[in-house]
Amino acid sequence: MTPFAVVCLLAVAGLGTASVLTRDPARQVLVVGVYGWVLALLFFALKAPDVALSQLVVGGLVTPALLLVTLTRLGRHR
């Protein structure tokens, strides 16, 4: 386990906790997006580049976009 992977693991744990502790829905979407990026970094550190790319595109692009549109539709984006 390389030091880079250990750092990524700690960052993933920290950001996961942060995304649970963020109460405002719009901000939570952004924190979850960053969490997705760091998770992709972790997959890359564990030598799984295809999985990292999938996580990056889905967790960084599709999930925040759909979540933000849903929040706007429900009127909770303020």
Next chain:
Amino acid sequence: MSGLRRAAALAGAAGVAALLVPAVRELPAVGSRIADYGLAVNELGAPLQRVTNLTTAVNFAFRALDTLGEEFVLFTAVCAVAVLLRETRAGEDRPEEANLDVERPPAAQWVAPLQVGLLAAVGSSLALYGHLSPGGGFQGGVLLAGALLMLYLGVGFGAFSRVARPRLLEARECAGVAGYVAVGLAGLAGGSFLANVLPLGTTGSLLSGGAVPVLDVLVALAVGAGLGAIFMEFLQEVVTEGGDEG
């Protein structure tokens, strides 16, 4: 939560931790042991299929049937989203001025249109070179849908809806899925469904790996169009045409 519920939840969590910690400690170290299937794919994958990206080889050659199932999962999801959202939109009557497209800040107007070409190029390259370097049809397809989304974010809903016409997206998605099945049926000539009948070529060149790059492109087409359709349905919930945009 009330005190009793919190105590019960903590007791449950303590029980799970008591079982989880010794289980994790007995696991082998990360990367110390590779499963036999992994070793077999590493040794035989490149000579058998003449590709250098072995996860793509597993996805589109050795276990291509599973990828076909996943494509149909996405297809079903797109159908479900379209049916549900169009039904609810048909039922309600919203005033004309509701949800007009907002004015974009200059940062979005400058940066997002640049991203459209960038995402389209990177997505296409990931899909085309999926059998040679990390990536593949799915990742490339999602980036192509992302290029469409950047069009909406940077220019406006009018521009987005001119490119992301529902009929066109549906046609592309169905073409991608049907093409995958067609390649599979062509494999019947080679012995079984999805057997490889195209020439394998030399490892490392663009046209190698038999049907793998063809399936990559078809999956990128289907996934890009399917996700574009999902974006379109979602965005139509919050934006209507008109307003001050391009």
